[in-house]
Amino acid sequence: MRPRFASRLLAAWLVTLLAACSGGGGGGSTSAPPPPPPPATPTYTNPTVYSSNPNASLANAPEITSVTHHSMALGSATLDYTATVGHLNALAMGTGTPRASFFYVAYTLDGVAPSTRPITFFYNGGPGSATVWLHLGSFGPKRLATGMPATTAPTPYALVDNAETLLDVTDLVFVDAVGAGLSQAIAPNVNQSFYGVDADAQVFRDFIMRYLLANGRGSSPKFLFGESYGGPRSAVLADLLESAGVRLTGVVLQSPAMNYNNNCGIGPMSTSCAGQIPSYGATAAWFNRAQPNPAAAEVPSWLDGVRTFASGEYDAASRAFIATQTPPPATVVDRLVATTGLRASAWQENPNRGQHYYRTNLTPGTLHGRYDTRVTLPNNSPPGQEIDPSSVVIGSSFQMRITEHLSSNLHYTNPSTYMLLSNAIENWNFGHDGRALPDTIPDLASAIAQNPRLKVLAVNGYHDIATPFYTTEQDLARLGNNPNVRVLNYFGGHMTYLDDNSRRLMKADLAQWYGSALAN
């Protein structure tokens, strides 16, 4: 084994050198097609120990890959694909100095010219989250069968072939942020060096440019797919990539928090909860608590009226309360009760109720999920310390299965813990463009100004009260009447793709959207 690894390392260093000589990697230029992927290897053990500690850094960052070949049935077709588990260094723009070692898993369809084959970079958010949720939950070739929103599926969830994989549409690269998964800063940087809105997006840019160059994908149609904090990351990143000359074809925003200042769960303390109200309505409707309660099929159109109420009478009442403690009008309280299922006294006391109050008070003795309000557990928690049932039920399965998948299916092992969540969120520099909390709509608008053909698609769950769908709609509406910008909502929570029915709908919508983006 050793000679093969040594030659691989040498090849990786040569790639680094070439990239450095070309000025830090330019993804937009045409590149010679890469040689065929190396043959599958026996189990590959990377002995490097990775750490999520904020002060951790790698003295040496090996650039290595573990390659396996796979085949799966998709409808009547057979997809033959290559899985590449890799560590690749982001190089500083200009100097080419390695700054961070990124861990990724790429699934690439065999027998297709890489230069024209679409490629999509997926990442979760946090900040500080590994990209395990998108990797094993959404559109990869395999997924965990969670059965959401039911909580009856046996755990740990089974890893199954994914009939809704996007691999027939695009190559998929799941990449972990610095300090998460097995990604880590390279000395003299430490993980903390990249714990900020701008620093994080810059190092992601450098990784993507490096990946494109190292894999001959400079001319491939390029897409970003970020979830939650990965949404604002995508906006800042898209602006930076366009500026650097990497033209994107499309950006998918999965349940994004585009503007922290427009979400009363995370924004300034005086933020109106208008963006939350339609999600409370969808939740009440799910539990038959709205008055009158719409049938499931009627919920999307019923929510139109809730949106109008939320941005009109409700928002005015909410802002009046925030400014002067003015009690809400009785008509507003009545409508809130009928829409959200919360009792009148709760709204009379404070019309600006955030997600925590709602999910802990909607149903006495029951705790609703923050990511997916449809998922509940008995509420045995002390006040203020309530867990998220929709997160608790899935967490241990994803932790266990990612490790298994890497070692058993992808033949890669490592002595480190694959870190699902670092503490980056507690040490993050949220400041961006003069604001204490990021508003990344201007970044997205800047990316569009540089590339007016850029397609943007936001996908949200009706029952997600962490990043409410109406908040996303309000955020993206700021971009004006742009036919390239679209929002689609589904039954489900933050991770709409965990819902079997919604994932099927999403796959169909995404395949159509990718097609339209490629033809744009």
Place this chain on the structure above:
Amino acid sequence: MGAPLRTELIRRLVAIALAAGAATAAWGQGAASQVPMLDPWVPPEVREKATVQGSPTSGEALRVEVERKLRARFEAAAGRGGTLSREQARSAGLGAIARDFEAIDQRQSGRIGFEDYKAFLRSRGAAL
């Protein structure tokens, strides 16, 4: 919701995972059950200092904000002279300007100013 709560949550999640009989991971030190249940989240001390700065920008105000961003990036690379050569753009990491330089440089002077760049973007359909 701060660090102590998060620690408490993780402690509880580990307890729940163990109670459910979830095996620990096979690698090295094993893996704690940590779940990104806080995303999105902002530390209270950061939230409390943040203030609402007017309504979110849209329309003309957003256009101005975008132009300010693009101009700042351009001028940081151009320095005091205010203009860029293709090579300066490239070495500053402005790959798109370097790529499109000839189309931006309508006068074929070898140097472009921000207004040249803005006019180019507008000609390509940007609402600037």
